Amino acid sequence: MIFKDQLNRELELKRTPKRIISLVPSQTELLVDLGLEDFVVGVTKFCVHPKHLRMSKKVIGGTKQINIEKIKSLHPDIILCNKEENTEAIIESLKDVAPIHISDIYNLEDCFELINMYGTIFKVDKTASSLISNIQKERENFQNQLQNKERPKVAYFIWKDPWMVAASNTYIDYMLGEAGYLNVFSNEERYPEIDLSHSKLKETDIIFLSSEPYPFKENHISDLKTQFPEKKIKIVDGELFSWYGSRLKQSYSYFSLLKSGK
Template identity: 30%
Template sequence: MSGHPNRIVIEDDLRRRHVFQSPPGRIVSLVPSITETVVLLGADQRLVGITDYCVHPEDALADIPRVGGTKNPDVPDILSLEPDVVLANKEENRKRDVEALEKQVPVFVTYPTTVRESLKTVRDLGTLLNAEDEAAKFTEECEGMMRSIAQDVTVSKPLRTACMIWRDPWMAVGPNTYASDLLKALGFENVYGSRKDRYPVTSLEELAERRPDVILLPNEPYEFDEGDKSFVEDFVNERGVSAMILLLMGSHLTWFGSRTLAALEYLLDIRRRLG
């Protein structure tokens, strides 16, 4: 806060300075995890537009106008809602849509690539929405959970892990991503961590060559199922790799912000079961 008691001066993750004379009263969110975080912070009544993929929590979002997808938002529709701010993400939203919107409205862009940065995103949104107490309560819970995890004996034994995110072509979680950092916090060592791309294209041959102890198959963005699990298991087993292969909730790996605490608890439970 600066100057006028309600004036907000804040930088987004692209290091762009935003000045608001009062907390934004009309918000459009173009990111499902940010939408959920806005609700967590008690500001859902200020949401005037969300994407087709903003579905949680269902009851809070049922009557809010939809403005298209994360990759194809309806810019004229968004502008017609007269938002005070649009909340976006560098990875999930297209640069051209952000640029088109910010000609007429402030666009606050997030880009967390670690768990710590995810908590910073929550605090930033708390500042922006005048919900700093709610943000502090949540982030302190997450930090306490992280301290507890760091002292867990099970987590101290690294498991070589591959987390796949797509098929045809096969793609995996790579370095400098929120998902990779989240897994690292739970003792899952990313076998694709040495690749340059954040989401490298790979193959099952390369996967087997990297000899993971664990292969994670989340249900988003690609919806891996039991058939995929059996296919991967047969392929790597034939090449002498006896990895543990798990289907899991993808939203806990990729939804930063409000989902971070649940993700830490969910992955810790999985990690303890794996030993």
């Protein structure tokens, strides 16, 4: 059987994969929610959802550095990767180990396409369709709440030393729009490094500090308050802005709480 991934690469599978390695935390969670936990044999150290998974599966490294010998020893039928999360070197090193499926996510359409792809590849089409339907309902309910409401301007920090923000052409930027915000760095690309004196920060109504990949804490709010005493500064759940797949089930209820000031 010939399948295509989100980079339009072809991969050939002789049978439905029963030994799956996932190198992407959000995709690992998606596999579990599609009922495929028993077929997952290898995960990364960052695959934290569900919490018990790393205790029952082989941890094969991280998303940027892997133990290829551990991966080979698991005899995978398929390896699931992501263009942004995993490096070209990793993909190249695994090409002779097993067929590789690469995701490439920028918006909801891409998310739903990936869920449907997994539904087809792993023969869980009905579960995949049901998951998409549930996410769409959550989104519709939230978007109805947003109608005619003001969209605050935000800056979304993902890193410190150097300071980095999420800008355009990223999934986070798309999800900020979904949540009812305007990204002041939407005129820049990807994840630019910025100085705290950047003029765009003066335009913000709110500064978001993401809980990941940099683990921003309350003390960082205090530090920034010295420079931006009039700004609202808030730590937000980075998973609900950057994890695609089944985590989207929780994103819209979280966005609703954010908009209510909680």
